[in-house]
Amino acid sequence: MGAARWIGRGEKESADQAAVDAMRLMLDTVSMDGMLFNGEEVGDGTGPAVDVAVDPLEGTRLTALGQPNAIAVIAVAERGTMFFPGAAVYMEKIAVGPQGxxxxxxxxxxxxxxxxxxxxxxxxTREISVVVLERDRHDELIGELRDAGAKVNLIRDGDVAPAIAAASAGTGVDMLYGIGGTPEGVISAAALKCVGGGIQARLWPRDDEERRKLVEAGLDPARVLTTDDLVTGNDVFVAATGVTTGSLLRGVRYLPNGAVTDSIVMRSRSGTVRRVEATHALDKLEALTGRQYR
Structure with a gap:
């Protein structure tokens, strides 16, 4: 909701900062000894030691432009079970549902x-719908997918939501394909581990220097990474909330003095997927947190 107040205002940095601040505020109240990729500690320091992967606002530009599929997402797993990508900012990915x-x-x-x-x-093949990030690097891929008969749905940003959608019934998404962020790939793997889908990935160094750093760190860019390589643990939790409405989640909807949010909460061990619609009293929430939500 911190980011939602910036929907359609053309200020992606403000939307992102609002989401980061709001998520950090909430994470600090959670009973866990959490560690992010960058070594930052989150949680109140008590409770289980866990790896935490977050994207406070996946789709900053989508939010700024008022476009669909922006979400806030977090994944939590046992400490030491999430893949650390080293210098790799990007990876090639294919995400699919259980049948694929x-x-x-x-x-x-x-x-x-x-x-x-x-x-x-x-x-x-004409019934297969593939989501691809709209980037120049994907021009050849898009052509090959279309030549094979697939329908290609181009998105501006945010490939975690479509990765989850590929494994969720009724979304109209069969595959996510292409090069995107490595942290988002790990979050996607965590989510797919919960809902029963899968992902294959390879690190995608942007230049020779990045490739050298990966090799020196013992990471092979040619290695095919599976869901279990990206998240090795079997006790994984993922939660996502819609910021703008998309194929997976509805965005934040405002009431006269409140807001309604749509979330999905998943656990891998039990395979439980919960859909949560929550109503928030904004006066009380703003008084409690000291932040604005409208």
Whole structure:
């Protein structure tokens, strides 16, 4: 909700900062000894030692422009079970639902993966819908996917939500394909571990210097990373809340003196997925936190 007040205002930095501040405020109240990728400690220092991956606002530009699919998301797993990407900012990814896990091969041409997923789902390639980030680096990929018969849905930002959507019924998404953020790949793997989908990934160094740093750190850019490589633990929790309405979650809706949020909460060990619609009294929330939400 901290970010939602910036929807459509053209200020992605303000939206992002509001989300970061609000998430940090809430995390500091949680009974856990949490550690982020960058070594920052979160939680109140008590409770279990856990790895924490967050994206306080996945889709800063989406929020600023009032476009769909912006979410706030957090993943928590046992300490030492989340993949540390080193210097790698980006990775290649393919995310699919349960039927496509054994069909995909990130080393194969995109057309082969489209045909394999279509066969696994028992449908025509023309019925396969693929989400791809709209980037110049994906021009060739988009052409190959379309030549294979797939429908390509281009998004400006935010590939965690479509990764989860690929494993969720009724979203109209069959696959996420392409190069995106490495931390988001780890969060996606955590979520897919909960809902039953899967991901394959490879680190994507942007230049020779980044490749050298990865090799020196013992990370092989050619290695295919699976869901279990990205999150090795079996006790994983993921929660996401919609900021703007998208294929997975509804965005924040405002009432005369309140707001309604739509969230999904997942646990891998039990396979439980909860949908939570919450109503918030903004006067009370602002008094409690000292922050603005409208």
């Amino acid at each position: 896990i054994d069909a995909i091969d990130i080393t194969a041409p995109p057309a082969d993966n489209i045909r394999a997923v279509a066969k696994a789902k028992g449908v025509s």
